Amino acid sequence: MLKKSKAITWVDERAAGENKEAAKESTARMEMEIFSLPPGIVVERDVYITMRDGVKLAANVFRPARSGKFPVIVALVGPYGKDVGPDDYSFSKYEYHLEAGIHIGTIRISEETAFEGPDPAYWVVRDYVVVNLDARGFFKSQGEKQLYTETHTQDYYEVIEWAGTQEWSNGNVGLSGVSYLAIAQWYAASTRPPHLKAIIPWEGWSDIYRDRHFPGGVPETVFLFDWLKRNMPGELTDAQRAAMLDPVANQKEIEIAPQLEKIVAPALICASWSDHGLHTRGTLEGFKRIASQQKWLYTHGRAKWEQYYSDEAVKYQEKFFDYFLKGIDNGMLDTPRVRLEVRENRESYTVRHENEWPIARTEYRKLHLDAERGTLKFDEVAREGKVSYESTEERAEFDLTFKEDTELTGYMKLKLWVSPEDGDDMDLIVAIRKLDTAGDEVYFYGTSMSAYVRGVVARGWLRVSQRELDEKRSTPWQPFLTHKGERRLRPGEIVPVEIEILPSSTLFHKGESLRLVVQGKDLIQAPPWGRYGYRHLTNKGAHSIYAGGKYDSHLLVPVIPVNS
Numbered sequence: 393m394l395k396k397s398k399a400i401t402w403v404d405e406r407a408a409g410e411n412k413e414a415a416k417e418s419t420a421r422m423e424m425e426i427f428s429l430p431p432g433i434v435v436e437r438d439v440y441i442t443m444r445d446g447v448k449l450a451a452n453v454f455r456p457a458r459s460g461k462f463p464v465i466v467a468l469v470g471p472y473g474k475d476v477g478p479d480d481y482s483f484s485k486y487e488y489h490l491e492a493g494i495h496i497g498t499i500r501i502s503e504e505t506a507f508e509g510p511d512p513a514y515w516v517v518r519d520y521v522v523v524n525l526d527a528r529g530f531f532k533s534q535g536e537k538q539l540y541t542e543t544h545t546q547d548y549y550e551v552i553e554w555a556g557t558q559e560w561s562n563g564n565v566g567l568s569g570v571s572y573l574a575i576a577q578w579y580a581a582s583t584r585p586p587h588l589k590a591i592i593p594w595e596g597w598s599d600i601y602r603d604r605h606f607p608g609g610v611p612e613t614v615f616l617f618d619w620l621k622r623n624m625p626g627e628l629t630d631a632q633r634a635a636m637l638d639p640v641a642n643q644k645e646i647e648i649a650p651q652l653e654k655i656v657a658p659a660l661i662c663a664s665w666s667d668h669g670l671h672t673r674g675t676l677e678g679f680k681r682i683a684s685q686q687k688w689l690y691t692h693g694r695a696k697w698e699q700y701y702s703d704e705a706v707k708y709q710e711k712f713f714d715y716f717l718k719g720i721d722n723g724m725l726d727t728p729r730v731r732l733e734v735r736e737n738r739e740s741y742t743v744r745h746e747n748e749w750p751i752a753r754t755e756y757r758k759l760h761l762d763a764e765r766g767t768l769k770f771d772e773v774a775r776e777g778k779v780s781y782e783s784t785e786e787r788a789e790f791d792l793t794f795k796e797d798t799e800l801t802g803y804m805k806l807k808l809w810v811s812p813e814d815g816d817d818m819d820l821i822v823a824i825r826k827l828d829t830a831g832d833e834v835y836f837y838g839t840s841m842s843a844y845v846r847g848v849v850a851r852g853w854l855r856v857s858q859r860e861l862d863e864k865r866s867t868p869w870q871p872f873l874t875h876k877g878e879r880r881l882r883p884g885e886i887v888p889v890e891i892e893i894l895p896s897s898t899l900f901h902k903g904e905s906l907r908l909v910v911q912g913k914d915l916i917q918a919p920p921w922g923r924y925g926y927r928h929l930t931n932k933g934a935h936s937i938y939a940g941g942k943y944d945s946h947l948l949v950p951v952i953p954v955n956s
Contacts, residue, residue: 397425420489420845422496426478426503432457433516435504437475438532441525441554443547450474450532451551454504454512455521461562462521463589463717464555467509467569468548468576470527470539471623474506481507494923495837495845497698508570508697514706520713523555537624539572540579540600540648548580556587564717568592568709570700571671578650578678581657590716591655592709594662595696597674598652598681601645601875607669608891609858609875610819611637614925615670637928639858643875655682660712662700665693665735665896666837666844668851669924672894679749688712689730689749691897693741694837734799734897737826737834738845742899750802750895755953756869758946761790761808761908761939768792768908768947776941780813783912783931790908790947791827794900802950803869804893806852808910809943811886814933818881819912821926822852822891826898827905834904844923848915849906850896855930856881859889866890869948886938893947908947910937 429435434457440448452474456462472481478501489496502513512522528547529537538544556565565587567577574596581591597603605612617633628636635641659682663675679689690708692699699705708731715724728745735741759768763777768790779788804824812818825848826834838847857878865872871890881887900906912931916924939945 420495422490423498424478424496425500427500427513429502429504429513430517433512441551443528443535443550447528447533447535449525449528449534449547449551451523451525452504453521453523454516455560456516456519460519460560462519462560463564463566463713464521464523464558464561465510465515465566465568465713466523466525466552466555467506467567467573468525468527468551468580469506469509469569470572470576471530471537472507472572473531474524474526475531476507477503478505478507479503489923495695497695499698499701501701508573508700510568511701518710520717521555521560523551525551540575544576545579545583548576549583549585552580552585552588556585562717563587564589566590566592566713566717568594570594570696571596574671574675575650578652578655581659581682582651582654584654584656588657590658590660590713592660592662592712593675593678594700595664595667595671595675596678597671598678599646599649599674601642601649602873603674603677604670605642605645606639606858606875607673608820608853609639609855609873610821610853610926611639611928612669612924613637613927615923618923639855639875640878643877646875652678652681653683656684658686658712658716659684660688660690660709662690662692662696662705663895664691664696664699665733665850666847667696668838668894671696673892676749676895686716686725687729688727691731692733693735693897732801732897734801734899735836736899736901738836738847750869750950751952753953754802755951756948757951758948759792759906759908761937761945761947763937763939763945766790768906772944773940776938776943778936778938780934780936781911783812783818783933783935784929785913787909787911788935788937789910791905793905794902796902797954798900799898799952799954800900800906800949801897801952803895804850804852804950805869805871805948806891806893806908806910806946807888807948808891808945809886809888809938810856811884811936811938812856812881812931812933813936814883815931816857816880816882817930818856818935819926819929819931820852820854820856820889820891820935821911821913821915822854822893823909823915824849824851824893824896825907825909826900827907829901829903831905836898844916849898850893851915852891852893853926854889854891856887856889857930859887861890869950886936906949
């Protein structure tokens with residue numbers, strides 16, 4: 393039975409004042425339907441599970457109202473609350489996102505769906521048990537609040553084993569959920585609980601330093617403090633805030649990353665092109681690095697919550713869990729390992745299937761920077777040149793118009809020779825944009841959280857003092873930074889840097905253009921747009937980029953051969 397339905401639209405008033413077409417391009421939307429649980433579901437609330445140290449964690453259990461043994465889906469809903477349903481979060485948390493220009497999309501879920509967790513109404517009627525768990529110290533669970541610690545991970549291990557041994561369990565446990573609920577799965581799965589048989593981490597970072605807090609060494613300054621304010625106790629002092637934005641002082645965060653190589657459970661992993669700066673990088677690293685022999689990758693370029701609950705996605709999830717938790721021979725093993733979504737613009741895309749990630753037949757090609765003309769060229773540029781921009785206000789741009797349809801899918805890398813004219817460090821914020829045949833920008837969903845309506849193709853960041861490469865972990869198309877200390881510069885010193893451009897998949901038609909943008913300020917300047925920001929920057933005075941001749945500045949792009 394439908395309980396509540398609401399549709400909300402947010403329009404950028406500045407664009408509306410300019411012209412109606414621009415306003416249409418700046419529209420974020422949410423359509424939410426909340427319905428009651430169907431009959432045939434038993435709900436057990438506040439089931440307490442005792443941990444090894446006597447602390448009791450609170451869970452809600454949803455199971456079929458008949459005898460039998462069923463597979464179990466456990467969701468550690470952590471800081472969001474097992475009792476906090478869409479009645480509580482949808483028209484406050486989601487409206488807050490809409491005001492920031494974040495597109496939520498269409499979501500239809502039951503009143504018992506925890507934030508970013510699996511919907512019991514869908515799964516229980518299909519003969520699954522769903523267990524939603526408050527993390528230690530949050531809501532009704534006892535103990536002190538903590539996240540991403542050994543205690544936190546061991547708690548999840550013990551709850552998985554508890555779920556696998558209950559009288560209503562068939563002994564097979566799966567994990568599912570978005571963002572924090574996905575991140576927690578990396579940690580739990582690395583401990584290899586015997587009853588854990590499958591995981592569905594739907595967009596979750598796997599290295600809090602590189603993926604989330606300091607991409608390329610540049611501190612994120614908006615979402616970090618907003619999330620802490622909403623979910624963790626206590627006010628931060630100015631000194632604490634400043635310390636949290638120091639990329640050198642916080643390099644110890646690298647040590648708390650989950651041990652991906654220890655994960656062997658079958659996995660269905662979702663990564664999006666629209667979550668740069670939050671989950672895109674770490675999710676794809678998870679897919680590449682886990683030891684699981686049976687793993688699938690589901691990619692998309694849109695709103696993550698809408699996609700997680702979409703008909704296509706839940707049917708994919710069900711097929712995966714049916715095979716690994718129920719033992720149903722449904723052809724899952726014959727399913728291609730990668731669902732690839734190739735975008736043309738924000739709304740248009742095509743889906744095809746691949747066997748691996750990155751795509752093995754990728755042809756990496758260099759687009760050389762021509763500093764004098766502001767262009768990109770497939771051919772090398774013989775003449776040395778220099779372009780400078782004022783780091784706090786201006787930018788450098790380089791364009792390439794494609795002479796034929798070209799698909800770019802995978803990892804890009806930007807190699808630059810740079811120098812600060814007046815400072816001892818540089819923050820480089822990079823964007824890949826798409827222009828149509830008239831030279832107007834083509835927007836995509838992007839810039840993390842759910843889906844900002846005026847996003848770019850792809851993004852990258854680098855604080856130049858953090859430029860040192862880990863040679864063993866870097867590849868020709870993906871630089872990997874050590875983040876060990878810092879290497880500051882002298883004013884005017886010219887150094888080479890490699891900037892990781894986060895993965896994406898985009899089709900450029902003949903006559904359309906790729907624009908490389910390099911600047912020293914955040915891409916999104918006008919509040920309240922976006923839920924992410926990079927405002928604690930180290931720039932001073934002019935930045936210079938050198939290209940041509942001995943300065944082999946170039947953008948490496950992943951070209952997928954036509955008809956391959």
